[in-house]
Amino acid sequence: MLVASLRRSGSFLRQPSSLSLSLKTMRPLTLDSLNQQLQTVQYAVRGELAIKAETYRDQLKSGGHNLPFDKVISSNIGNPQQKGLDQPPITFTRQVAALTEWPALAELAPGVFPADVIARAKELQEEIGSIGAYSHSQGVPFIRKSVARFIEARDAHPASPDDIFLTAGASAGVSLLINMLITAPTDGVLIPIPQYPLYTATLAQHHGRPIPYNLDETSGWSTDPESIEAALTKAKAEGTTPKALVIINPGNPTGALLNSSTMEELVRLCARHSLVLLADEVYQNNLHDAKNHPFTSFKKVVRDLEKAGLQDKVPLVSFHSISKGVSGECGRRGGYFELTNVSTEVRALVYKLVSVGLCPPLGGQIGVDSMVRPPKEGDPSYPLWKSETDAIHAALASRTILMAQRLNALPGVSCVQSPGALYLFPRIALSARAIAAAKEAGKEPDALYALAMLDATGICVVPGSGFGQKEGEWHYRLTCLCPGVEEYVGKLERFHLGWVEKYGSE
Amino acid sequence: MLVASLRRSGSFLRQPSSLSLSLKTMRPLTLDSLNQQLQTVQYAVRGELAIKAETYRDQLKSGGHNLPFDKVISSNIGNPQQKGLDQPPITFTRQVAALTEWPALAELAPGVFPADVIARAKELQEEIGSIGAYSHSQGVPFIRKSVARFIEARDAHPASPDDIFLTAGASAGVSLLINMLITAPTDGVLIPIPQYPLYTATLAQHHGRPIPYNLDETSGWSTDPESIEAALTKAKAEGTTPKALVIINPGNPTGALLNSSTMEELVRLCARHSLVLLADEVYQNNLHDAKNHPFTSFKKVVRDLEKAGLQDKVPLVSFHSISKGVSGECGRRGGYFELTNVSTEVRALVYKLVSVGLCPPLGGQIGVDSMVRPPKEGDPSYPLWKSETDAIHAALASRTILMAQRLNALPGVSCVQSPGALYLFPRIALSARAIAAAKEAGKEPDALYALAMLDATGICVVPGSGFGQKEGEWHYRLTCLCPGVEEYVGKLERFHLGWVEKYGSE
Structure with a gap:
């Protein structure tokens, strides 16, 4: 108001613009002057x-x-x-990492590194060159191939390195996908309650709405497609456009594991409601009773259903990480996501966006390689x-x-x-x-x-x-x-x- | 239109919500259905x-x-x-990195690592623990202290580790700051032309407007505060609210270096127009003729001006990186930004936002330590x-x-x-x-x-x-x-x- 009346008085005509004075009266970097949406972020x-x-x-x-x-x-x-x-790091992982940091060690310290570690580091170095160089924005192609083979062995369905994006931990990928999916403040993403707060934090950051659906504590924190349907109905009634369904499996914070039939229902639900399925599977290797409670990936369920005749191509983004599992290499910041049923045009957009950040950390990428290609029986490093x-x-x-x-x-x-x-x-x-x-x-x-x-x-x-x-x-x-x-x-x-x-x- | 007319006909009342059908008719992951703003990103x-x-x-x-x-x-x-x-990596940097990856190497390979490298790696390990662990979201406190001492030695002004945020390269920090500064689609940031396209890409991503100002090729790509004033006037006339001024020094792509008097004028311009100064100084150690063309940081200029009586506290964010300089460690993804004249409330917001991404890669953080604390004269690693x-x-x-x-x-x-x-x-x-x-x-x-x-x-x-x-x-x-x-x-x-x-x- 003060500025407005000053402006009308015409008392500072020599200012290049009257607006500059109005700006000058406020400090340029106070909470008030910053993105309000970001201030709602909770983590x-x-x-x-x-x-x-x-x-x-x-x-x-x-x-x-x-x-x-x-x-x-x-x-x-x-x-x-x-x-x-x-928790001690896996020795194999760190030996490979040390050798890629300083390749001369293989000769300077003969007998210290097992032969399979030396071979692995050499192979990586030939593909990557120096780990001090930017890689392909999507991640080193050779490591993406390793990831694809790991997925194929897990799911018994084909996987392509072109659909895999190495990331700085799973969080970076989740943030990118949510940023892409939210087109208006009325767009929403279905998230489980309780949820890992990365999802609400990222939605707040990107001006999207969380659409909460409850997990059922009385049945071991199970996921009930009915409760998702209810959440969808409520959200739509409130004017929210649902864009995606987040499933965390195994659950965080719940630790629950989905069975295949629930997973099938969830995929069909995504088909029915045209939702992108975001599958946070970073705990897939943390199973306390793998015989009775095995892990099944959503990629496998989607492809199995398609094989069995499902017509809809449900778009799926599956996240994995080296931070959890037995690797526990949080500090390296490594992970990946795989795109399933995603067009090459959308994939090209993802590529363009990740390229602005140049590339995921090479230490994390090499950590991914060690996770998806651990020593095999018969290898010198296998027993340890x-x-x-x-x-x-x-x-x-x-x-x-x-x-x-x-x-x-x-x-x-x-x-x-x-x-x-x-x-x-x-x-x-x-x-x-x-x-x-x-x-x-x-x-x-x-x-x-x-x-x-x-x-x-x-x-x-x-x-x-x-x-x-x-x-x-x-x-x-x-x-x-x-x-x-x-x-x-x-x-x-x-x-x-x-x-x-x-x-x-x- | 088809959906609207279908809806009016009331022909599918048994659907849980008529909206689900309208969504079903579109594929959920086509370019059309994604954040349009992101599709304008160019890099x-x-x-x-x-x-x-x-x-x-x-x-x-x-x-x-x-x-x-x-x-x-x-x-x-x-x-x-x-x-x-x-370009070969600096041996000291890689030796420290290899030892922090696999600390047992110091004993397993006696005589291979210089004593100062072993001492450095041990010191880092005692402070950090395993580099496979998440660090403080802002970066390892000990490494931030090293950065503060490096800045103090460079500028002869105090620096606090609390104001320093370690990042995954400078880009991550720039993106965060621009996300924070843009509060409405009419907000803008002054960027040099030619500029490093990170700035326009990040502005597009966060719905902000670039406010271009021209560098002068005829005088060695110099920065003319007059041309920035002109750009401000034009932007304001167009309804754009300027929030910040980006200066890249040394320039990218130009390689130009600012002299102190221009830098002082630019700081005063920021004070006059209540702009946040974003100083991209990632090439500060790439000087081809340091005697005649030395580098001066904006932090030094801001503090010198304040000492000389400037009343305005110009908020400054200064970016540095291990990707350039003589380090050239792009693949590690390491860097930092320093906040100057930024309130503790705003700093707390920055902290909250970086914490959602957990922490910068530890390999990058250790790279920052090596960059800001290289071997000193007399150290075994110094001659090499x-x-x-x-x-x-x-x-x-x-x-x-x-x-x-x-x-x-x-x-x-x-x-x-x-x-x-x-x-x-x-x-x-x-x-x-x-x-x-x-x-x-x-x-x-x-x-x-x-x-x-x-x-x-x-x-x-x-x-x-x-x-x-x-x-x-x-x-x-x-x-x-x-x-x-x-x-x-x-x-x-x-x-x-x-x-x-x-x-x-x-």
């Missing part, structure tokens, strides 16, 4: 609790604190190799690789079972014993007193619980409100990655009992 | 020419071709370590580091001079001899006949020239139209990274003379 996995955990870690490091714990355990994030968890990966699978499975049992034995806690992924998502009953205390603190009740847990134990988890949950229900997500599981579970138990003593259990 | 550096160059490379590899060249030289992109250019980096600087400088001289000697070609960066941006006179031929082929005239060059020589450059240029002028950008410069320039000369013979020079 609880690295939110308030994780930041507080960092300050505790700093206090422990600098000494002179009076914290009631001597270490912080970051159970808020599936980060197997972090300090304190220390086998014992390392067996140990990781076994530790994760036994910890998950033990933790779920012990959590289920606590008053007011119930926990689905998940057959996959890295997490448990226990439900906690919070009393009216606890809810009132949370309200007074201006926090979600489960956030208050999680903060109290962090303060008391040094264990950092993520409140269920960060993933979404039914009204009036409370959960938290914790990883099953702790090394000393007895000590860890003991801390959780003592904290919970103290909480119940303070606030009651109903 | 010539990896566009038509680069894709054609790849197909030639494949043909050469598979044999049985009749191409008039035996190798493809990708001069379209500043990628020093790519096959065929083969010194000779390697001296050789890279010297080769780049001599090639740039020689190439500019030889290009300037060609009929219809004039080329500013750039004092910095990795490129030359020669201007080419194209005859009316050539322009007519281009029009017939549906191409920009300089794109036709560049395609003809690729077909004849295997040298891939980027047409000036990909960077922006004045109406009726034509250029191309080529890197000065070729190893056999005589052979390379010879090919360029022969091609150009052949072109002139075919199309004439006027």
Whole structure:
């Protein structure tokens, strides 16, 4: 208003433009002047609790604190190799990585590297050249071929390197696809509740609407196509245009695994409603009971259905990553997505968009190669690789079972014993007193619980409100990655009992 | 229309929602159904020419071709370590990287690694833990401290690790900042013409407007604050709200270097117009004549001006990268940006947004550490580091001079001899006949020239139209990274003379 009246007075005609003064009165980089949509982004996995955990870690490091714990355990994030968890990296992966970093090592340190590692590094180097060079924007063609062969072996259906895009972890690919799919603020994407908050965060970033559908905790966090139909009906009634269906399988935070018949129904649902299927399959190798609960990819289901006569070509984007599984190489930032039933024109657009970011990190790309082409029986590196990966699978499975049992034995806690992924998502009953205390603190009740847990134990988890949950229900997500599981579970138990003593259990 | 009339007829009441049918009639993943804004993205550096160059490379590899060249030289992109250019990586950088990949090597290969490399890798490992773990989203705090000390030594002004964000190359940071700054489709960002197309591509992606200002070729591609004022006036008249000023220094594609007095004027201009200054300084260590043409950072200029009494706190974001300089480690994807005069609230928003992507690649972060903390005089690795980096600087400088001289000697070609960066941006006179031929082929005239060059020589450059240029002028950008410069320039000369013979020079 002030500017407008000044402008009318004509008192600063020598300014190149009157608008420049109106701009000058506001600071150019305040929250007000920035993209408001981005300010709605929430990402609880690295939110308030994780930041507080960092300050505790700093206090422990600098000494002179009076914290009631001597270490912080970051159970808020599936980060197997972090300090304190220390899941060892796969030796084969790191040997290949070290040799591609400094190829001269093969000769400078004779006998140190197994022959298959030397051969692998040499093969990669011949294809790639220096790993300090940009690769093809879509990823090194040779590594994409390896990925295609891995997919073919898994699914018994053809896969083409042209349809594979290597990425800096799965997140980068998800963000790109959602950015492409959202054409208007009324466009939406179906996401499970609870969900990994990457999806809501990315939708907020790209001005899209989440269309939540509930998973069923009473049947082991199963996915019910009926609840997706209901969510679609509601969304359309609200003026939302559904563009895609996100399925996380194995589930995050739930750890649930889909069976083939549900998957078939979901593919048919996508066909019926013309939805793109976004299949987040980054935990496909984290199976605690693979015999009874195997993993089936959506690629396989889509192709099987087509073989069986399904006319619709359901577009599918499947995401995988080196951050999870037995690899656990989060820091390398490696992963890929595969396009199925996607036209060459759309693929060319994807290529153009990824090319603006030049290429995924080469260290991550080489990590993908190691993941999809591990040592084979008979290779010099096989026995060590086998014992390392067996140990990781076994530790994760036994910890998950033990933790779920012990959590289920606590008053007011119930926990689905998940057959996959890295997490448990226990439900906690919070009393009216606890809810009132949370309200007074201006926090979600489960956030208050999680903060109290962090303060008391040094264990950092993520409140269920960060993933979404039914009204009036409370959960938290914790990883099953702790090394000393007895000590860890003991801390959780003592904290919970103290909480119940303070606030009651109903 | 068909759907609308069907809906009115009420003929499919049993559908759960009439909208589902309207969606069903369109394929869910066609170009039409995707974000239209993204389809306007142009990124010539990896566009038509680069894709054609790849197909030639494949043909050469598979044999049985009749191409008039035996190798493809990708001069379209500043990628020093790519096959065929083969700028060697800095040994120190790769030794540190190899040891952090597989720390056991220090003991398994005694005597192979210099003592300072072993100490550095150990220090990094103690701070980071495994490089297979996610780091702090903003980057490893210890490495950010190293970056802050590097900036302080360069500028003689304080720098804080809290203001530094490690990134996957500079591009990731630029994209984030532009996403934050654009709040409405009428917002714009001032970009130089010619510019590195990352800026127009990122603006297109985030629905913002480029506000072009011309660099002056006749005075060595200098930046004239008057021309920026003119661009601002024009933009405002057109209803565009200017949010930020992009300066690329040393220039890309121009190689020009700003002097301090121009930089001061530009900072004052940002203060006057309340603009955020985005300083792309990724070529700060690519100086061909550092004595006469030194680099000064915008951080230094901003702080110097404040010390001298400037009241306005101009917000500045400065970008740097390990992809260029003598490091040339493009494939690692490492870099950083520093925030200056940015509030803690805005910094917290930046943190939240980068945390959704989890963390920058650890290999890139460690590359940043090696770049900002190279071996010092007296360290065991210093002599080799010194000779390697001296050789890279010297080769780049001599090639740039020689190439500019030889290009300037060609009929219809004039080329500013750039004092910095990795490129030359020669201007080419194209005859009316050539322009007519281009029009017939549906191409920009300089794109036709560049395609003809690729077909004849295997040298891939980027047409000036990909960077922006004045109406009726034509250029191309080529890197000065070729190893056999005589052979390379010879090919360029022969091609150009052949072109002139075919199309004439006027």
